[in-house]
Amino acid sequence: GAGVSQSPSNKVTEKGKDVELRCDPISGHTALYWYRQSLGQGLEFLIYFQGNSAPDKSGLPSDRFSAERTGGSVSTLTIQRTQQEDSAVYLCASSPWGGGSTDTQYFGPGTRLTVL
Amino acid sequence: AQSVAQPEDQVNVAEGNPLTVKCTYSVSGNPYLFWYVQYPNRGLQFLLKYITGDNLVKGSYGFEAEFNKSQTSFHLKKPSALVSDSALYFCAVSLYNQGGKLIFGQGTELSVKP
Numbered sequence: 080g081a082g083v084s085q086s087p088s089n090k091v092t093e094k095g096k097d098v099e100l101r102c103d104p105i106s107g108h109t110a111l112y113w114y115r116q117s118l119g120q121g122l123e124f125l126i127y128f129q130g131n132s133a134p135d136k137s138g139l140p141s142d143r144f145s146a147e148r149t150g151g152s153v154s155t156l157t158i159q160r161t162q163q164e165d166s167a168v169y170l171c172a173s174s175p176w177g178g179g180s181t182d183t184q185y186f187g188p189g190t191r192l193t194v195l
Numbered sequence: 196a197q198s199v200a201q202p203e204d205q206v207n208v209a210e211g212n213p214l215t216v217k218c219t220y221s222v223s224g225n226p227y228l229f230w231y232v233q234y235p236n237r238g239l240q241f242l243l244k245y246i247t248g249d250n251l252v253k254g255s256y257g258f259e260a261e262f263n264k265s266q267t268s269f270h271l272k273k274p275s276a277l278v279s280d281s282a283l284y285f286c287a288v289s290l291y292n293q294g295g296k297l298i299f300g301q302g303t304e305l306s307v308k309p
Contacts, residue, residue: 083238110295122297122299137296174295180289181227182295184295188237
């Protein structure tokens, strides 16, 4: 079946602009995660949605970052007033069993964000 | 703080030889351990995980990993490397009651030469 999809695959923006990154999880998966992959910081957890529970936002680096998940499916990560240090690959993952610690996460191809 | 270390930035192996990619962890509580592989311009692909039980875990593409609690390690191994195994490998840990968020190591670039 279809895997996790993300759009756009590449995004170039100017410093100070807002961007929205989209993630479509695998159908039926109840948990959704966002991670960031950058040269300086490696792979970092950003935010986690599990069903109807309040999201775990503990990894968001600043209040310029926010995310929502509509209808328990599609998620959008929004970065306001982008900075050059936001340049990274943003990865989305989903898991089938509600996001427990033993779940396997399935990753999308990522969105490469470049802030000029 | 919880952390995962992959002590080698790069591992070079000749095709047909065994390979090992090292991973150690430092966590409080019982860890759940994962290995993922990333090919260029692709997302992460799941290889295997250790949850409980047998310390030797077998996964995709002939890879296996051994959980060693006393050494806090979870090294990835394969008996005979292929050129197509060349990629970036990530070890990760998740913890009970912290949802499923993964803490990743910094990654190890595996290069398999013919």
